[in-house]
Amino acid sequence: MSNVVVLDNGAGLIKAGIGGERDPTAIVPNSMGRPLSSKKWLMADQLLSPDVDLTSATVRRPFDRGYLVNPDLQSSLWYHIFSNLLKITPSQSSLLLTEPLFNLPSIQRSLDEIVFEDFNFKALYVSDSPSLVHLYEASRRPYGLVSKAQSSLVVDCGFSFTHASPVFQNFTLNYAVKRLDLGGKALSNYLKELVSYRSVNLMDESFLMDDVKEELCFVSLDVPRDLQIARKLGKDNLFRCMYVLPDGITHTKGFLKDPEEPKRYLSLYDKCPRQVAGEQNDMVQLGNTDHSEDRNRSNGSRIDLTKNEFGLTNERFLVPEMMFRPADLGLNQAGLAECILQAISSCHPHLHPVLYESIILTGGSTLFPHFAKRLEMDLRPLVPDKYRLKITTQEDPILGVWRGGSLLASSPDFDAMCVTKGEYEELGSARCRKRFFH
Numbered sequence: 001m002s003n004v005v006v007l008d009n010g011a012g013l014i015k016a017g018i019g020g021e022r023d024p025t026a027i028v029p030n031s032m033g034r035p036l037s038s039k040k041w042l043m044a045d046q047l048l049s050p051d052v053d054l055t056s057a058t059v060r061r062p063f064d065r066g067y068l069v070n071p072d073l074q075s076s077l078w079y080h081i082f083s084n085l086l087k088i089t090p091s092q093s094s095l096l097l098t099e100p101l102f103n104l105p106s107i108q109r110s111l112d113e114i115v116f117e118d119f120n121f122k123a124l125y126v127s128d129s130p131s132l133v134h135l136y137e138a139s140r141r142p143y144g145l146v147s148k149a150q151s152s153l154v155v156d157c158g159f160s161f162t163h164a165s166p167v168f169q170n171f172t173l174n175y176a177v178k179r180l181d182l183g184g185k186a187l188s189n190y191l192k193e194l195v196s197y198r199s200v201n202l203m204d205e206s207f208l209m210d211d212v213k214e215e216l217c218f219v220s221l222d223v224p225r226d227l228q229i230a231r232k233l234g235k236d237n238l239f240r241c242m243y244v245l246p247d248g249i250t251h252t253k254g255f256l257k258d259p260e261e262p263k264r265y266l267s268l269y270d271k272c273p274r275q276v277a278g279e280q281n282d283m284v285q286l287g288n289t290d291h292s293e294d295r296n297r298s299n300g301s302r303i304d305l306t307k308n309e310f311g312l313t314n315e316r317f318l319v320p321e322m323m324f325r326p327a328d329l330g331l332n333q334a335g336l337a338e339c340i341l342q343a344i345s346s347c348h349p350h351l352h353p354v355l356y357e358s359i360i361l362t363g364g365s366t367l368f369p370h371f372a373k374r375l376e377m378d379l380r381p382l383v384p385d386k387y388r389l390k391i392t393t394q395e396d397p398i399l400g401v402w403r404g405g406s407l408l409a410s411s412p413d414f415d416a417m418c419v420t421k422g423e424y425e426e427l428g429s430a431r432c433r434k435r436f437f438h
Helices: 044-048 071-086 105-118 129-140 145-149 184-198 206-216 223-230 266-270 273-287 292-303 315-324 336-345 349-356 371-382 400-409 421-427 429-436
Strands: 003-009 013-018 026-029 032-034 058-060 093-098 123-127 151-157 162-168 178-180 241-244 309-312 359-362 391-393
Touching: 003 071, 003 400, 013 071, 013 400, 026 044, 026 071, 032 044, 032 071, 044 071, 071 105, 093 105, 093 400, 105 123, 105 421, 105 429, 123 129, 123 400, 123 429, 129 145, 129 151, 129 162, 129 359, 129 400, 145 151, 151 336, 151 349, 162 336, 162 349, 178 336, 184 206, 184 315, 206 241, 223 266, 223 315, 315 336, 315 371, 336 349, 336 371, 359 371, 371 391, 421 429
Parallel strands: 003 093, 093 123, 151 359, 359 391
Antiparallel strands: 003 013, 013 026, 032 058, 151 162, 162 178, 241 309
16 A cells, blocks of 8 residues: 555644654644744744744745635645655655635645645545544544544634534534634734733744743633732732743743743642632732832833843733633634534534533644633533533644544545545546545
């Protein structure tokens, strides 16, 4: 059997490898970047080099708002990955490719042209993320509910979108899929705005702010309480963290001033509820006191930009909060819990009990600490009491889709599911696409 290249072509990260293996060979940004000091564009894995200074780097991405808008750039990135990282010959290989749900026909045609005309792959199978996540989770627990009922609700928090997708017998039920127009990119942009307004202008620092978000942000289980704590001064503020910016000489990457600082807030969640309630009363009184000292201090840090560092407090949990309560930011969107409820309600009532009990979280944004716990807290009051609620986070939410693809690519039926280059040349893109059922 020929090699099958599995390509989970995310808008933020490309995961690429050979079917049948557990992990992809390459996990690289789906973008190009040009450092300020260079005329040369760096692509994919080159952006991850520890020696590269990406301060104020110009970034180009083939995807915009979740859709492929620059096929030529995507083709260049794939060529680099296939030649230099996977070291495969496309004309001797088949390709399993993931694409976004509800992809436009014109974009599908562009992708087919790249696969068959630019790279000459022997055969192509196109899948969506939810069905691959479902397949992988069902195979991991052959006696679990997902496998037995052949149903699940996959919540994929990606780079551009978040989808709540019911899956039944390995097919995504497109009519019931609900989309939240928020993903990792929107969260990073919101963090940029907050930090730029409060301390130092970092609006051009895409790579740096992605790192800050991944290192420091978490999901709050009690937002009013945490907002009160964030207003405290000194050591009583359990959320304050200092992040040191790269100076381009001694260090080209940003880093945490004190690696232990981000974990201090965890003590809040270790205490018994009564103790936390007592603290909350203290904080309400604190909220009524004058904060002129706090304001003076924050104004001072905003004026003094000679320091090569900035502090974060409530930004750490306000950024992921966007997923759960987008209306608070003036976005006309349902929160994640309501999105899931709408998706399940769109399915046949017989599926409701099993979908509520088999919610699977995947995608990079689900890696925020306490994400699943907060989602359960928001969802439980909305779900009828007669249903059990179970939310599972994948063991590696970034690789879940790719691993499902790897599993499918190694199945004996895979070759029969593909469209060959000959069929594409004879029938064209649109007719071949009907083979994939979505």
